Structure formats: C-alpha cells, structure tokens
Amino acid sequence: MSLSSFMSRKELIGFAILAVIIFLVLPSILDSFRLNLFGKYLTYAFVAIGLALCWGAGGILSLGQGVFFGLGGYCMAMFLKLEASTPENTAIQSTPGIPDFMDWNQLTELPVWWQPFYSLPLALIAVVLVPVFFAFVIGFAMFTRRVGGVYFAIITQAFAAILTILIIGQQGYTGGVNGITDLRTLLGWDIRTDEAKTTLYFVNGALLFAVLLIAQYVRKSKLGRLLIAMRDQEDRVRFSGYNVANFKIFIFCLGAAFAGIGGAMFTLQVGFMSPTLVGIVPSIEMVIFCAVGGRLSIIGAVYGALVVNWAKTTFSEAFPELWLLGLGGLFIAVVMFFPNGLAGVWSEKIEPRLLALIGKSKTRDADTPAGAPAE
Amino acid sequence: MTERFLLSVEDLTVSFDGFKAVNDLSFYVEPNECRVIIGPNGAGKTTVLDLICGRTKASGGSVKFKGKELLTMREDQIVNVGVGRKFQTPSVYEDLTVFENLELSYPKGHSVFGALMFQRDDPVKARIQEIAETIFLDDQLDEKAAFLSHGQKQWLEIGMLLIQDPELLMLDEPVAGMSVAERKKTAELLNRIIQDRAVIVIEHDMGFVADIATRVTVLHQGQTLSEGSMDRVQSDPKVIEVYLGH
Numbered sequence: 227m228s229l230s231s232f233m234s235r236k237e238l239i240g241f242a243i244l245a246v247i248i249f250l251v252l253p254s255i256l257d258s259f260r261l262n263l264f265g266k267y268l269t270y271a272f273v274a275i276g277l278a279l280c281w282g283a284g285g286i287l288s289l290g291q292g293v294f295f296g297l298g299g300y301c302m303a304m305f306l307k308l309e310a311s312t313p314e315n316t317a318i319q320s321t322p323g324i325p326d327f328m329d330w331n332q333l334t335e336l337p338v339w340w341q342p343f344y345s346l347p348l349a350l351i352a353v354v355l356v357p358v359f360f361a362f363v364i365g366f367a368m369f370t371r372r373v374g375g376v377y378f379a380i381i382t383q384a385f386a387a388i389l390t391i392l393i394i395g396q397q398g399y400t401g402g403v404n405g406i407t408d409l410r411t412l413l414g415w416d417i418r419t420d421e422a423k424t425t426l427y428f429v430n431g432a433l434l435f436a437v438l439l440i441a442q443y444v445r446k447s448k449l450g451r452l453l454i455a456m457r458d459q460e461d462r463v464r465f466s467g468y469n470v471a472n473f474k475i476f477i478f479c480l481g482a483a484f485a486g487i488g489g490a491m492f493t494l495q496v497g498f499m500s501p502t503l504v505g506i507v508p509s510i511e512m513v514i515f516c517a518v519g520g521r522l523s524i525i526g527a528v529y530g531a532l533v534v535n536w537a538k539t540t541f542s543e544a545f546p547e548l549w550l551l552g553l554g555g556l557f558i559a560v561v562m563f564f565p566n567g568l569a570g571v572w573s574e575k576i577e578p579r580l581l582a583l584i585g586k587s588k589t590r591d592a593d594t595p596a597g598a599p600a601e
Numbered sequence: 602m603t604e605r606f607l608l609s610v611e612d613l614t615v616s617f618d619g620f621k622a623v624n625d626l627s628f629y630v631e632p633n634e635c636r637v638i639i640g641p642n643g644a645g646k647t648t649v650l651d652l653i654c655g656r657t658k659a660s661g662g663s664v665k666f667k668g669k670e671l672l673t674m675r676e677d678q679i680v681n682v683g684v685g686r687k688f689q690t691p692s693v694y695e696d697l698t699v700f701e702n703l704e705l706s707y708p709k710g711h712s713v714f715g716a717l718m719f720q721r722d723d724p725v726k727a728r729i730q731e732i733a734e735t736i737f738l739d740d741q742l743d744e745k746a747a748f749l750s751h752g753q754k755q756w757l758e759i760g761m762l763l764i765q766d767p768e769l770l771m772l773d774e775p776v777a778g779m780s781v782a783e784r785k786k787t788a789e790l791l792n793r794i795i796q797d798r799a800v801i802v803i804e805h806d807m808g809f810v811a812d813i814a815t816r817v818t819v820l821h822q823g824q825t826l827s828e829g830s831m832d833r834v835q836s837d838p839k840v841i842e843v844y845l846g847h
Contacts, residue, residue, distance in 0.1 A: 449716040451697055451705060459693070465688075466761065467681045
C-alpha cells in the first residue's frame with residue numbers, strides 16, 4: 227500500500243491535529259488530576275475505534291464491547307494484584323501471599339488460572355488474546371449461523387450481562403462487585419504517583435495512535451471496502467466468492483483486541499477494575515461514544531469518547547440525577563440530526579467553510595460518504 | 602454421461618412449508634450453451650437459480666457442476682468453482698465507486714489475510730479498465746455506484762460477474778426495467794459475453810430470448826413443461842396454453 231492510498235492529505239491533517247491535542251495541548255493545560263481523567267476517557271477511545279470499524283464500516287452492532295474492555299482490564303488487574311499481594315504486604319491474612327479478596331472468601335491457595343498472571347509478558351499477551359478468544363467464540367457461533375443485525379446486538383448484550391453476573395457471583399476468584407482494587411506497582415514502579423500517571427497518559431496516547439494506524443490500515447485495505455460492501459449488500463459479497471462470516475469474525479476480534487488494550491490501560495491509570503465497567507450500561511455508553519464521534523470515522527470515535535466522557539464528568543458533578551437522561555437525549559439527538567456525528571458535522575459543515583475561508587478550491591473528500599444511510 | 606454436461610440438475614426439489622416451488626426438476630447445460638428459462642410468474646425460475654448458487658437449500662436431488670456436487674457447498678465455494686450469479690434487482694455496493702465495485706469482484710485476495718494484503722497493481726487496474734469498457738462505464742470509474750442509473754447499475758453488476766470470469770453465468774432478468782436504448786445496448790453486451798461460457802438466463806422479453814437462446818426451458822409449477830429450441834417451444838401447444846397464449 228502506498229503512502230497516499232494509506233492516508234489522504236486531509237486525514238493526515240486530522241491525525242496531526244489529534245496528536246497535537248493529545249500530546250501537547252491537554253498535558254500543558256491540565257493539572258495531573260485532570261490529565262489522568264482525560265487519560266481514562268482515552269481508554270474508551272480504543273473501544274470506540276473498534277466500534278467504528280465493526281459497526282460504522284461493517285454494520286455489526288455490538289452492545290457488549292464492555293466485555294472485551296473488562297477482560298483486558300481484568301487481565302492487567304490480575305497481574306498488578308498479584309504483584310501487590312506479596313507475603314510481606316499480606317502478612318496479616320490467614321493465607322499470606324494471595325490477593326486479599328481471596329483470603330476474605332476463605333480461599334487458601336491461588337487458583338490455577340491465576341498462576342500465569344505472575345508473569346508480565348503472559349499478562350500482556352492475555353490482555354489482547356483473552357478478549358480476542360471470546361470474540362472469536364461469539365463471532366464464530368453467530369456469524370457462521372448468519373445471526374446478524376439486532377439479534378446479534380441483543381446476544382452481545384446478553385454476554386455483557388452474563389460476564390457481570392459471573393464476576394459478581396465468583397467473589398473469591400474475581401473480587402466480586404468491588405472488583406480488583408488496591409493495585410500499587412508495575413514491576414516495582416509505583417503507578418499511584420502523579421509522575422507515573424503522567425507517564426501512563428503518554429503511553430496510553432502512543433498506544434492509541436498505534437491502534438489508530440492499524441485501524442486506518444484496515445480501513446484503507448481491500449478489507450475495509452469489503453466491510454462497507456458487506457454492510458450494504460451482504461449477499462452480493464457472498465456471491466462474489468467471499469466467506470462473509472470470516473470477515474465479520476476478523477473485524478469483531480480486532481475490535482475486541484482494541485477494547486482489551488483500552489481496558490488494560492484503564493486499569494493502569496485508574497488503579498482498579500470492577501464489574502461496573504463490564505456490564506450492559508457501560509457497553510451501551512461505548513456505542514454512544516462512537517455514535518457521537520461519528521461511527522464512520524476512527525478519528526471521530528476518539529473525539530466522541532473524549533467529549534461524552536468530559537461532559538459526563540462535568541454534568542454529573544453538577545446534576546448527578548440528570549446525567550443519564552442527558553446522555554440518552556444526546557444519543558437521540560445525534561441519531562436524528564447528526565447521523566454521522568461530530569465527524570459528519572466537521573466534514574459537512576465546518577471544513578467546507580474553512581476551506582472557503584482559506585480560499586482553497588473545494589475538493590470532495592472521497593473518504594467521508596456524505597449522507598450515508600443511517601443504520 | 603455427466604462428462605458431456607457442464608451442469609447437471611437432477612431430481613431437484615425444494616419445498617417451502619409443504620409447497621413444492623421446484624419439483625423433481627432435471628435439466629442439463631452443455632459448455633458454451635445459452636439456456637433461457639421462461640415461464641409464468643411463480644413457476645420457480647428464480648428459485649432454480651437460487652438453488653444452483655446455494656442461496657436456497659434444496660430438499661432433495663443433485664446439482665453437479667463439472668462433476669462436483671454444488672448442493673453441499675457454501676455460496677462462496679460455489680462462486681470459486683466458477684458459477685456466477687446476477688440478481689434480479691441490481692445489487693451493487695452503492696457507497697463504493699464503480700472501480701471499487703469491480704475491484705472487490707476481482708478473483709484475488711478473497712481470504713481475510715489476502716484482503717488485508719491485496720495490492721491494486723497494474724494487472725488489476727488493466728483488467729478493471731477492460732471490463733469497464735465492456736460494460737460502457739469506463740467514464741464513470743470514480744463515481745459512486747449510488748449515482749448510476751438503473752440500467753448502469755445492471756451493467757455494473759454484469760461487469761462484477763465478468764471480472765470473475767465464471768464458466769457458468771446465471772442472469773436473472775438482465776433487461777428488466779431498462780429503457781429501449783439501454784435494452785438494445787444490454788442485448789449487445791450479453792451477446793458478446795455469452796460467447797465463451799455457458800449462460801443461464803431468466804427472461805420474459807421473447808424477442809430478446811429468440812435472439813440469444815441456444816435452448817429454452819419452459820418452467821411451470823416447478824416442473825419442466827417443455828424444452829428445446831425456441832421454435833419448438835413456441836409451437837408446443839402446452840406452452841401456448843399456460844404461457845405464450847395470452
């Protein structure tokens with residue numbers, strides 16, 4: 227793939243603006259507490275990017291992305307928890323050396339499936355592979371049976387509910403409703419300090435751009451065009467000799483991998499992982515981030531995650547009861563008036579005017595389908 | 602005996618809730634033959650094509666293409682052994698350009714990995730240009746398919762099949778809904794593309810049928826009513842009664 231087919235000039239500018247905002251503007255105007263909050267918002271952007279590919283391009287709406295975010299986050303949290311649970315730190319427990327919640331639940335030894343999480347490399351691999359494995363199982367079961375559309379959305383939602391119930395029910399193994407808390411160090415490096423949080427913010431930003439570049443590559447490859455083709459004319463794709471299910475499984479797994487990385491970065495920056503981040507409500511919120519940002523645009527997805535989460539923090543500080551209603555209203559407004567979200571508003575309303583102001587000849591961007599049919 | 606034929610359909614049956622849309626149907630298509638299927642509405646014409654290309658699962662019988670049983674294959678496998686299918690309503694990817702529509706149908710990079718690594722190299726471009734000229738769309742290559750006229754969309758879909766270079770091409774009412782001028786151009790196009798492959802066409806336009814058909818199969822209530830050359834079929838009293846007489 228040549229450079230020009232990988233990224234148009236406009237897209238390059240879009241990437242550059244986002245990089246400036248994330249790496250220069252936000253760190254210079256925010257104190258370390260607020261910067262850490264924005265770092266947390268950006269972990270949701272990983273999920274939203276995956277959704278932009280799955281849902282925006284491929285038409286596969288998953289209402290269970292929280293599952294993958296959570297699995298990634300839990301894998302990371304398990305490693306950090308084991309590191310924090312040294313025999314010295316846990317000397318007061320009846321079984322020292324195991325995580326505190328296990329001790330509270332009368333477990334006397336570490337379950338076998340926790341063992342691999344003593345190793346950071348294995349934990350990092352698990353952050354990606356565990357969500358991908360589950361996405362593969364769900365995708366394989368659904369897509370080879372041609373379950374799609376709203377049925378698929380409902381089933382993914384059911385998975386979000388199942389995982390939440392499982393985590394809460396198996397308190398001794400998972401930390402239950404409290405989640406895995408009191409995470410302290412990463413290979414001896416204290417992640418609770420302001421400096422560590424700032425460093426993690428930049429690591430998070432770098433990973434986000436890596437994910438964005440992968441997503442951009444996929445979008446610009448023939449597979450990206452196939453996704454759009456599948457969304458519009460699934461039968462035609464099939465009768466052009468493609469095994470549609472394989473492509474759906476692939477993109478669903480890729481979205482799950484992105485979500486898993488986001489979840490792990492959430493755990494590192496926020497310092498805990500709990501089932502409240504896995505269930506139905508957060509999964510739907512993630513879809514809203516993507517919709518507000520513009521589900522056809524991967525850059526838009528990042529802004530969507532930032533803007534909605536920033537609004538959530540701001541408004542829920544002032545009007546805690548009204549926030550959920552506001553979020554619902556925002557979603558309805560976007561679907562009704564701005565089906566292409568912030569990215570659509572930008573490319574249809576703001577950008578042409580900017581270009582006219584600069585005096586450039588207006589060029590049609592072949593990559594942002596104006597007036598694409600809403601789902 | 603199957604050796605002689607490219608496609609052998611034998612005892613093909615499908616029932617929807619007890620209603621037999623296709624009932625014990627048998628017919629054979631030779632290489633390079635142009636077979637036209639005609640018949641009144643509800644005769645099962647489109648269902649036959651759906652069964653051959655795997656869109657509908659048969660209840661019984663067999664469909665052999667070059668000796669390979671198609672009924673147990675997935676749709677994409679059937680395409681990849683050389684059977685192409687055009688739908689009745691134009692099915693093109695409206696959000697993609699004409700070029701991209703053709704590119705997706707190019708028979709390369711059909712696996713997930715292949716699609717990720719697919720390169721738009723010179724042979725691909727040359728082939729797309731060649732097909733675009735054949736289907737009269739070489740000036741519209743960069744246009745979104747959504748902006749094409751109905752007739753142009755039909756041509757595009759025919760082009761998407763041509764680029765696959767199937768040995769058996771199945772067309773469902775390729776001239777339906779076209780203007781007189783478009784119809785003439787399409788007939789010319791079809792006459793050109795049926796030369797070196799076998800074709801099964803469903804069509805109502807009798808002038809058009811007479812023009813292209815090697816042999817005609819008349820379907821009625823899911824069964825063969827008559828089969829043979831156009832002249833023979835047209836003079837068959839049974840056919841006149843159920844189909845041509847009105």
